[in-house]
Amino acid sequence: MNIRRFKTLHEAGATYADIARECGCDWRTVRRYLADDAPTHPPRGTSRAGTQQRAITDDIAAMIEEMLRADITIAASVIHERLATERSVTVNYQRVKIYCSTARPIIRDELGAEDSGLGNLHRRFETIPGAQAQVDWGDEGDLFGTGRKVYSFHMVLSYSRDPFCCYTHSMDAAAFWGSHIRAFAHFGGVPGSIVYDRTKTIVRKHVRPGHAVPLHPAAVAFSGHYGFDIDVLAAYRPTGKGRVERQVKIVRDHVLAGRTFTDLTDTDRTFMDWVPVRRAQVHRTHREVIGVRADVDHAALRPVPAAPYLVAEAHLRRDGNDSLVSFEASLYSVPADRVRAGQRVQVRAGADNIAIATLDRDGGTVLAVHPRSQVRGAWVVDQAHWASLPDGHTRATTDGRHDHHTDPAGPTADIDDSDPLTAKVISLVGHIHVEHRPLSAYAV
Template identity: 60%
Template sequence: MVLDPHRWLELRRFRGLYETGAISLSEIAKETGLNRRTVRKYLSAQAVAPPRRAANGRPRKRVVDEVAPLIDAMLRAEITIKGAVIHERLVQEYGFTGNYQRVKLYLQEARPRIAEELGIAPDELAGLHRRFEVVPGAQAQVDWGDEGKILAHVGIPKVYSFHMVLSYSRDPFCCFTTSQDLATFFDCHRQAFAHFGGVPMSIVYDRTKTVVRRHVAPGEAVPLHPEAVAFAGHYDFDVDVLAAYRPTGKGRVER
C-alpha cells in the first residue's frame, strides 16, 4: 500500500510518540484508520520519508546524504546527542546548508541503526528518549478567537482574532480579521512568519475547516485541505492536526 501525501502527513506526526513508547501501533492504527501492518511499515526505520524520485526514475539525492558519515560518527561518540546540537555543529564546523528538519528525519533512521552497532537494545534506546520536549523553532500552535460584534457600531458584523504561539519560547502573535476564509487564514500565517522571522518546522491545528477538508469520526484518517497541504509544502512545515477529543494538545495557544 502506498500512502497519499495527506495520509502520510497524518501518520508521520505519530513517529515521535511511537519511538518514545508513548503510543502503540494499535492506537495509531485506530487513530488514523489505517491497517496495523501499514502503520508498522511506514513508521519503521526504513520509511523515514515518502520515496521521492528524480526525473530519471532514480531516488533523489538528499542534502543530508553529504554529511551522513559525520552524523553517524557523532552518534557513535554519543548516541543520545540531540539533533539540534548535531545540526548546529554541521552548520558551524562543516558549512552545512540544510535545515534542522532534514537532520531530524535522518536521525530517525540513523540512531536505531548506530545503537544496534553499539549493542544497545531497542528498548534501552527508547528509554533514553522518554522525555518529549520541543526544541526552539520546532513547533507553533494556531487558533482562532471570536471577538464578537465589537465593531458592529461601524458596520462590521463580526471580528476574529488569529493567534500563533511558538511552543518553545511562548512568543505570541495576534492579528484581527473580519473573515476566516482561506485567503485570510494564509495571510495571517505570512504575517506571523514575518513577526517571528522564520517558519516553524510544524504547526499544530485543531480540526478547522481551513485545514481539514471534512470532519470524520474518531479513528478515521483526517483528509487535509489541499490548499493547506500546498501552503505547508511551499513554506516547508508539517501540518499537525489534533486528534479528536484531545483539547490539551494546543495548551500553549489555548492559554
C-alpha cells in the first residue's frame, strides 16, 4: 500500500472514494492515512491473539497438490474450504494461496495443461430483496463417463447471491421450466423478475436493436402462471447477468472440481450439501453473510402458486403404419383403432412422461401416455393399443391329413365347430385329395 500516492492524488483534488478505487483499498483507509495524526507507514502484520495458524507442512502440501492434480484450475479458496470441511485441517488462507501460486505452474507443466482466461468490464448494479433473479445454463460435458452430456441449470437471487443449481441431460423446454419449479421450491418463493439470455425457449425470434423482443408463448404462459416478469438481455451482453455467470464457475469449482459422480441424483445431492457452506460465507461484493442476506431475500419473494404449471414441450409427428410414433429416436405406441396411418399427432414431452394427442380444435384428445425413454432407440409399447390389429391367429394350411395352424399363440388354436356351416366346411376339407408332385416337375 503506497501512502505517498494517497497524498499525491489527494493534492490533485481526488476524493477518498476516487483514491480508494485507484489504489484498491477501502476509503476509510485512505481517510485514516490522510488525517493530520496519520501514521507514517502501514502497520506490520500481526497474528490475532489466541489463534494458532498452521504452516504448510509436507502433509498439507501433499493434500493441496493432490487437489491441483485432480483439477489444475481449482481455486485456492476452494482448496482452503475443502481442507477445513473435508480434511479437518486449519490453515491460513493466505498461506494456501501463496503455496498454490508456486505449485500450480509446476504441476501445470507436469500435466501439460494450458493457462487461459478472459476478462470483461461491466457496470455494477444492486437490487432490492426479492426483486430479481438471474438464470443461466452450464455445459458440464460427459460428467458420468457414459457418453451422454450433462447440463447444469443455475438460478441466483440478485440481492443475496443465494444460489440454486440442478443437473439435467437436456436443455429443452421441459427441463428448462421444470428446473424453474425446483428453484422456486428451493427458495420458497418467486422473484419479481428473472433475467435471461436470448435463448429459443424465451425469445420467439430475433429482431433488430431497438425493437421489442417477441417472447415465446410458452415463456409468457409460464411467467404469467408464477407471476414474474421476463427481462431479456441485449444481444452479446452476458455481463448483464454477471451474478449467475460468476455463480456457474463458483459451483463448478466448489462442487464438481476434483470429484467423480455416478448420476444426476449424486450431483444434485453434492450441491445441496455445499449450499450451507456457501451461505455461511461473507460475499466479497456486499460484504455480508450470504445466509443472513438470503433470509431477507426469501421473505420478500412472492408465494408459489398452489397448482404447479404443467410443463410440456409440443412436437408434431405422424403415426406410422404400425401404430407407432417416433420421438427422440424411440417409438411410442398409440391405440390402433383411434388413429389412421400417416395421421398427424402432437407429442407433449414432459420431464418424465410422453403424452400423444390428436390435433383437434378443442385442444386435442390424449391418445396415450408413456414414461419418457431415457435411452435412444427404445420401444415403449402398450400391448392393449394393438388389440384391434390382426395377429395371424386365423391363418392355417392343410395337406388333407393334418391341419397346420400359424397361430402365434401356438399350433393348437381352438376352432368352434358347433356352428353347422363351420362343421360342414371342416368335413369337406377332410375329404379333399391333394396331389404331391416332385420338385423336378417345376424345373424350367
